[in-house]
Amino acid sequence: MKDEFEFIESIKPEKHHQSSLVLGIGDDAAVYQSTKDMREVVCVDTMIEGVHFTKDTLSAFQIGRKALAINVSDLAAMGAIPRFYLVSIAIPSEWNDHEVAELYRGMKHLAGQFDMDLIGGDTVSAKESLVITVTAIGQVEEHVELYRSKAEPGDAVFVTGSLGSSAAGLELLLDKGREGFFNEEEHQLVKLHQEPFPQVQVGRICADMMVRMALNDVSDGLASEAHELAEASEVTLIIREEDIPFHPALRATKEAVEMLEYACNGGEDFQLIGTICDSKVEELVQKGKKAGVSIHKVGEVQPKSDHPVYIQRQKGTEPLKKNGFNHFR
Amino acid sequence: MKDEFEFIESIKPEKHHQSSLVLGIGDDAAVYQSTKDMREVVCVDTMIEGVHFTKDTLSAFQIGRKALAINVSDLAAMGAIPRFYLVSIAIPSEWNDHEVAELYRGMKHLAGQFDMDLIGGDTVSAKESLVITVTAIGQVEEHVELYRSKAEPGDAVFVTGSLGSSAAGLELLLDKGREGFFNEEEHQLVKLHQEPFPQVQVGRICADMMVRMALNDVSDGLASEAHELAEASEVTLIIREEDIPFHPALRATKEAVEMLEYACNGGEDFQLIGTICDSKVEELVQKGKKAGVSIHKVGEVQPKSDHPVYIQRQKGTEPLKKNGFNHFR
Numbered sequence: 001m002k003d004e005f006e007f008i009e010s011i012k013p014e015k016h017h018q019s020s021l022v023l024g025i026g027d028d029a030a031v032y033q034s035t036k037d038m039r040e041v042v043c044v045d046t047m048i049e050g051v052h053f054t055k056d057t058l059s060a061f062q063i064g065r066k067a068l069a070i071n072v073s074d075l076a077a078m079g080a081i082p083r084f085y086l087v088s089i090a091i092p093s094e095w096n097d098h099e100v101a102e103l104y105r106g107m108k109h110l111a112g113q114f115d116m117d118l119i120g121g122d123t124v125s126a127k128e129s130l131v132i133t134v135t136a137i138g139q140v141e142e143h144v145e146l147y148r149s150k151a152e153p154g155d156a157v158f159v160t161g162s163l164g165s166s167a168a169g170l171e172l173l174l175d176k177g178r179e180g181f182f183n184e185e186e187h188q189l190v191k192l193h194q195e196p197f198p199q200v201q202v203g204r205i206c207a208d209m210m211v212r213m214a215l216n217d218v219s220d221g222l223a224s225e226a227h228e229l230a231e232a233s234e235v236t237l238i239i240r241e242e243d244i245p246f247h248p249a250l251r252a253t254k255e256a257v258e259m260l261e262y263a264c265n266g267g268e269d270f271q272l273i274g275t276i277c278d279s280k281v282e283e284l285v286q287k288g289k290k291a292g293v294s295i296h297k298v299g300e301v302q303p304k305s306d307h308p309v310y311i312q313r314q315k316g317t318e319p320l321k322k323n324g325f326n327h328f329r
Numbered sequence: 330m331k332d333e334f335e336f337i338e339s340i341k342p343e344k345h346h347q348s349s350l351v352l353g354i355g356d357d358a359a360v361y362q363s364t365k366d367m368r369e370v371v372c373v374d375t376m377i378e379g380v381h382f383t384k385d386t387l388s389a390f391q392i393g394r395k396a397l398a399i400n401v402s403d404l405a406a407m408g409a410i411p412r413f414y415l416v417s418i419a420i421p422s423e424w425n426d427h428e429v430a431e432l433y434r435g436m437k438h439l440a441g442q443f444d445m446d447l448i449g450g451d452t453v454s455a456k457e458s459l460v461i462t463v464t465a466i467g468q469v470e471e472h473v474e475l476y477r478s479k480a481e482p483g484d485a486v487f488v489t490g491s492l493g494s495s496a497a498g499l500e501l502l503l504d505k506g507r508e509g510f511f512n513e514e515e516h517q518l519v520k521l522h523q524e525p526f527p528q529v530q531v532g533r534i535c536a537d538m539m540v541r542m543a544l545n546d547v548s549d550g551l552a553s554e555a556h557e558l559a560e561a562s563e564v565t566l567i568i569r570e571e572d573i574p575f576h577p578a579l580r581a582t583k584e585a586v587e588m589l590e591y592a593c594n595g596g597e598d599f600q601l602i603g604t605i606c607d608s609k610v611e612e613l614v615q616k617g618k619k620a621g622v623s624i625h626k627v628g629e630v631q632p633k634s635d636h637p638v639y640i641q642r643q644k645g646t647e648p649l650k651k652n653g654f655n656h657f658r
Contacts (some may be wrong), residue, residue, distance in 0.1 A: 046465050
């Protein structure tokens with residue numbers, strides 16, 4: 001099909017590609033060269049206005065940026081090097097050309113940080129809600145298998161960055177709106193929601209470790225992702241509340257029990273959760289430190305038991321449900 | 330992001346892949362192996378309920394089938410071998426599980442004819458219209474460059490199959506509805522609209538010819554595609570009305586001038602248009618005949634002139650506008 005919005009210059013695939021792998025674009029399909037001894041990694045995600053985002057909490061730039069970030073995070077969780085992206089977008093009449101251009105600018109901005117090229121896509125008219133689907137393609141060395149089914153008893157559980165900030169930022173935005181007044185800490189949380197940064201670098205550090213590891217991205221909250229990992233690997237995960245990393249801005253504005261709830265139930269942090277043989281976890285943490293990214297041991301893997309995930313708190317250990325921790329129970 | 334419709338068994342990527350190239354799926358991204366001396370070809374297309382299709386003219390099975398067919402046609406136009414597809418779908422509450430399963434069954438049915446594997450995707454909730462985005466991945470030999478910019482003066486212009494049938498079928502469906510009564514000829518036209526068959530085989534014949542050729546798929550009507558080819562190659566195309574192939578069912582039900590209008594303006598035939606050195610066109614036609622697919626010489630390429638595309642009719646030659654031929658002018 002043809003682009004119905006060809007007149008918007010910024011949405012065209014770039015003519016001058018950063019990557020020499022791109023061989024032909026401009027027809028309805030893109031052609032690129034695979035890399036010797038690398039495998040192809042591909043993922044796709046859809047965001048719908050009014051379901052996954054609204055203009056009330058994100059600018060058009062941030063919506064575009066996030067649509068790509070979700071996919072880059074999926075590539076990061078496979079240890080892949082991001083290479084290309086394609087954008088299929090359905091635009092309602094409520095969106096003007098400037099907003100659409102901003103949306104593409106947001107994607108391009110994030111893509112630039114990973115040398116990714118826009119190699120194709122499709123633009124069509126929508127009836128009322130904007131729908132954006134991004135396909136992202138990366139490459140990973142043949143030996144790398146960072147699947148979520150790779151955890152084994154005796155492994156350490158780790159997470160990257162800090163958790164719960166995005167959900168706290170979203171709550172502030174829903175409360176005050178994009179143009180609301182935010183103090184310094186609140187502003188940091190809002191930014192962490194609006195402009196998450198996918199953990200590609202940690203994914204690559206994991207790929208380079210050359211050891212068995214499980215890896216997953218934390219897109220839907222710690223509870224849900226820990227469950228997926230535990231179930232795919234047929235093990236039980238024990239997570240220690242006191243070791244969960246929180247952003248200083250979250251610590252400054254919320255109670256411990258609220259922070260735990262944001263981390264477990266809130267989504268869109270786009271951090272990584274993984275497991276690695278306990279004797280190797282310190283090496284991984286140090287490699288992260290050297291690269292300027294934080295990696296934290298938060299628990300351990302045990303043989304499969306009654307429940308896939310437990311949370312160890314000061315007052316005792318309790319099952320962590322898939323739909324998360326809720327202090328209002 | 331997580332599938333919100335994981336309970337529908339049929340929408341999960343297949344566990345047993347036809348292709349040994351697929352290495353890992355089930356995480357949020359799929360991993361596959363590229364093939365030595367082949368390049369990757371990737372395309373994406375979105376179809377929106379109420380904009381690109383309705384349940385009034387297509388069954389859920391046919392909607393799914395067509396969503397994949399559009400993409401397979403794009404791969405065919407690059408001479409590629411279809412390999413994989415990913416499906417991102419936004420489902421409104423008006424669609425029940427059975428319909429969604431039917432939609433995936435339609436894709437799987439077409440995929441089976443080309444040994445394509447479903448390797449991933451995303452399912453989310455939509456507010457009101459179903460949105461389906463298919464990403465298709467194929468592979469093509471390194472030497473193949475069937476771009477639409479490759480036409481040169483002296484080439485013959487050819488098309489595959491027959492043109493205009495899909496548009497005629499759509500008109501019948503809009504008039505009488507899916508459950509309406511159609512005579513034998515009308516039924517054939519309706520089927521050609523509802524279940525188009527992408528010309529992968531012709532694409533592969535073209536790839537095997539090892540000569541310079543331009544190729545494009547006729548998704549938006551002959552006029553629009555001929556314009557794209559002419560403009561990308563900076564040439565002029567002359568198309569002879571008397572050589573345009575029409576299906577017997579279209580000939581039986583429509584006047585010549587109507588057939589021309591359907592072929593030029595109507596879309597979704599998913600045939601191919603291309604150019605090849607005039608001395609080679611007969612060889613191409615014969616190779617098609619041997620393989621059971623029809624290829625027709627319909628015109629020639631001339632140096633760039635005042636207008637990109639001309640149509641040669643009994644009463645004289647006239648410019649063919651991009652938005653098509655209209656006998657009501």
